[in-house]
Amino acid sequence: MTETVQKQKHGFQAEVKQLLQLMIHSLYSNKEIFLRELVSNASDAADKLRFLALSDSSLYDNDGELKVRISLDEAAKTITISDNGIGMTQDEVISHLGTIAKSGTKEFFGQLSGDQSKDSQLIGQFGVGFYSAFIVADKVTVKTRKAGAPADSAVEWESTGEGDYTITPIVKASRGTDIILHLRDEETEFLSQWKVESIVTKYSDHISIPVEMYQEGTPERDGEEGEKIPATEGYWKAVNKATALWMRDKSEVSDTEYQEFYKHISHDWTEPLSWSHNKVEGNTNYTSLLYVPKKAPFDLWNREARHGLKLYVQRVFIMDDAEQFMPSYLRFIKGVLDSSDLPLNVSREILQDTKVTQSLRKGCTSRVLKMLEKMAKAEDQTEYQTFWTEFGQVMKEGPAEDFANKDTIAKLLRFASTHNETADQNVSLDAYVSRMKEGQDEIYFIVADSYEAAKHSPHLEVLRKKGIEVLLLSDRVDEWLMQHLTDFEGKKLRSIAKGNLDISKLDDEETKKAQEETEKQFAAVTERFKAALGDQVKAVKTSHRLTDSPACIVTDEFDMSTQMMKLMESVGQKVPDVKPIFELNPDHALVKHIADVQDETQFKQWAEVLLDQALLAERGSLKNPATFVSRLNALLLDLSKKA
Numbered sequence: 001m002t003e004t005v006q007k008q009k010h011g012f013q014a015e016v017k018q019l020l021q022l023m024i025h026s027l028y029s030n031k032e033i034f035l036r037e038l039v040s041n042a043s044d045a046a047d048k049l050r051f052l053a054l055s056d057s058s059l060y061d062n063d064g065e066l067k068v069r070i071s072l073d074e075a076a077k078t079i080t081i082s083d084n085g086i087g088m089t090q091d092e093v094i095s096h097l098g099t100i101a102k103s104g105t106k107e108f109f110g111q112l113s114g115d116q117s118k119d120s121q122l123i124g125q126f127g128v129g130f131y132s133a134f135i136v137a138d139k140v141t142v143k144t145r146k147a148g149a150p151a152d153s154a155v156e157w158e159s160t161g162e163g164d165y166t167i168t169p170i171v172k173a174s175r176g177t178d179i180i181l182h183l184r185d186e187e188t189e190f191l192s193q194w195k196v197e198s199i200v201t202k203y204s205d206h207i208s209i210p211v212e213m214y215q216e217g218t219p220e221r222d223g224e225e226g227e228k229i230p231a232t233e234g235y236w237k238a239v240n241k242a243t244a245l246w247m248r249d250k251s252e253v254s255d256t257e258y259q260e261f262y263k264h265i266s267h268d269w270t271e272p273l274s275w276s277h278n279k280v281e282g283n284t285n286y287t288s289l290l291y292v293p294k295k296a297p298f299d300l301w302n303r304e305a306r307h308g309l310k311l312y313v314q315r316v317f318i319m320d321d322a323e324q325f326m327p328s329y330l331r332f333i334k335g336v337l338d339s340s341d342l343p344l345n346v347s348r349e350i351l352q353d354t355k356v357t358q359s360l361r362k363g364c365t366s367r368v369l370k371m372l373e374k375m376a377k378a379e380d381q382t383e384y385q386t387f388w389t390e391f392g393q394v395m396k397e398g399p400a401e402d403f404a405n406k407d408t409i410a411k412l413l414r415f416a417s418t419h420n421e422t423a424d425q426n427v428s429l430d431a432y433v434s435r436m437k438e439g440q441d442e443i444y445f446i447v448a449d450s451y452e453a454a455k456h457s458p459h460l461e462v463l464r465k466k467g468i469e470v471l472l473l474s475d476r477v478d479e480w481l482m483q484h485l486t487d488f489e490g491k492k493l494r495s496i497a498k499g500n501l502d503i504s505k506l507d508d509e510e511t512k513k514a515q516e517e518t519e520k521q522f523a524a525v526t527e528r529f530k531a532a533l534g535d536q537v538k539a540v541k542t543s544h545r546l547t548d549s550p551a552c553i554v555t556d557e558f559d560m561s562t563q564m565m566k567l568m569e570s571v572g573q574k575v576p577d578v579k580p581i582f583e584l585n586p587d588h589a590l591v592k593h594i595a596d597v598q599d600e601t602q603f604k605q606w607a608e609v610l611l612d613q614a615l616l617a618e619r620g621s622l623k624n625p626a627t628f629v630s631r632l633n634a635l636l637l638d639l640s641k642k643a
């Protein structure tokens, strides 16, 4: 068979074509990063081989010194990145270099705007990896042979980065992958040894295996005094530090190195927000380097999304995405964990329930919380607010998931509140407590569908009048959070839409007396409403929480709240039939007017319209809107006749 017969043409997946186009244009100003991406892949390939060789050392095939080599060929205008890592089979080449098999791909393409500067930011977050080769190359050739496979099973992949690529079976003498970039005419600066070396030092110094470049030898020459200076031989020289960054001393690692290392392990091109590097010795021995990203990944809310730390055992890479070391509410944390207590042959299954896993998880969790606490306490809150905007909703899962750290997490939470009248979530529970009124011993909150709905809820009226702050909650997770966050530093958190809102401690004796008096006088009216409404309501009461609205709905202390009902309905759960408590504002003109209506049929109509209005304000919809409309119309017609 001739080579042409064996050569197969394949089309790129549509997304790859789109990504390539976009990348070449929007990443052009940052083109040197292609080298970082390819060296990073080569280093991952070495890690994967080292892991497999733990159980099958024959895979090394007498070549156990894993490394990356970069060679430049001025005449051919090529730069080649070679590794002796795991390599790829033909099927792997097709799936890895012809498609994008990444979670969040759909979301990523959905978010593209066509605006180059915005899109290049997004690509940075998404990560383009191998395809970045096409920023500087008009043709890329990949020659690869899988570890353990024979020389004649190797594959050559080649593409000009347009619509398709070719696959050809080849013979390759050594294991691993060569990536050959045929540089565009205008990119020949990457043929400079000095330039490439400086890029490697800048971006890939932290790579734990050697990244080598060939140093030319010098021929024999004459010295200044006519003596002979012997020729030197060329040799491969490591141009990076080639030690695992996390094993180095903190004081020796620069911020830039930490940042570049983050990019390597996270495939995120944005700088991290913060990091924490710790060596722990004692009962458990491990090193952790944990990062808080600046941007949430595209798949933060995707249940199947991969997350977790990169696990090493005594510097040997074991697995990516080891999710056992972080609770789910910290699933956005990226980093490396290197343990000396786990066996090298540890599997995901074994990790599930070992004591070591538990203690590592505890340690890593507390490191992250400490890092967040520090950020949260900083004078300049910009960083913490960036963090909260990106990850606050995930953090709110914390109190339910991590009982042991509930108090620490509570201090990290941020909410919108009536104190600053904006939707920004920037009020901490500590700040709330510091502003509590004298005699106030509870923290008040309301949960609604949106910030606007919470802000305009009738339940707030009297608290606003008295200048009492209320937290305004409107994230989907808030109801769930508040079920688990019942108190903070000895103060109960109380929903102002539930049960009796007893703020009498904040009232003077005179007001309390006046309220009792009103209740007595109004008792006949509330009873008449109850009789008219029957079992549509649990009870009718005189309200002390309203100033502007005629009525409102309150949920009984131990009944399911409105938001919880909605949450359950939205996921198809059966919701119990909870009857509301109907509260009337005795001072409202409309209530006074209705109380004077003598005709019982008409009174009932008024009572039902008022109840439906209150239900509408609380729940945002009615079970039977048509009945409400027809009742309202009947009343309007009546009024128009009287006018």
Ligand SMILES: Nc1ncnc2c1ncn2[C@@H]1O[C@H](COP(=O)(O)OP(=O)(O)OP(=O)(O)O)[C@@H](O)[C@H]1O
Binding pocket: 037, 041, 042, 045, 083, 085, 086, 087, 088, 096, 097, 126, 127, 128, 129, 130, 131, 177, 266, 267, 268
């Ligand atoms: N040098 C290599 N040796 C072996 N496999 C490789 C090599 N380079 C790439 N691959 C394979 O191709 C896949 C795709 O690489 P690519 O760089 O596009 O994505 P990635 O590294 O998975 O993630 P990212 O795009 O975020 O960098 C890799 O996951 C790996 O399986």
